[in-house]
Amino acid sequence: MSTTQSDRLRGLLEPLVAAKGLDLEDIELSRAGKRRMLRIIVDSDEGVELDACAELSREVSDKLDETDAMGEGEYVLEVSSPGADRPLTEHRHYVRAVGRLVKFQLSAGGEKGAGDLVARILGVDEEGMDLEVPGVKGRKATARRIAFTDIARARVEIEFNRKDKKEEEA
Secondary structure, eight states, rough: HHHHHHHHHHHHHHHHHHHHOOEEEEEEEETTTEEEEEEEEEETTTOOHHHHHHHHHHHHHHHHHHTTTSSSEEEEEEEOOOOTBBOOOSSSHHTTTSSSEEEEEEEETTTOOOOEEEEEEEESSSEEEOOOOOOOOTTTOHHHHHHEGEEEEEOOOOSSSSHHHHHOOO
């Protein structure tokens, strides 16, 4: 998708998404056979429910029909939340991942050097985050702090046996 079309779609759709209390994470336009596929990814601090995606999809469809932003050709519209494996790239992504296990790829400029680190995010501030690095072979977990500038990439690790916050409070 051209930057101009992407910017135009973002400008057109961001107010609709924001009115629902959601963040517009990404807009992807690709080919699906002869048709085009417009995928809109939204998120919020509380997550996104299916009903919210369906309602937003109807509003986006109506808005796009009113304008020529998608041109004359057919397209398929998909409004969804980001997948569990999406990369953490924005400050708000790290805040939403507090309590989750994350795999960090550290940049070479980091204080303890480059490499991978798997740790649970305990807290996030403007400069970086406090982590709990799980212990290995019966050792206790250790605390660690990393700065955002030391992170090359980060992605939430899927935990199948993770206790939900609601379970922990019960």
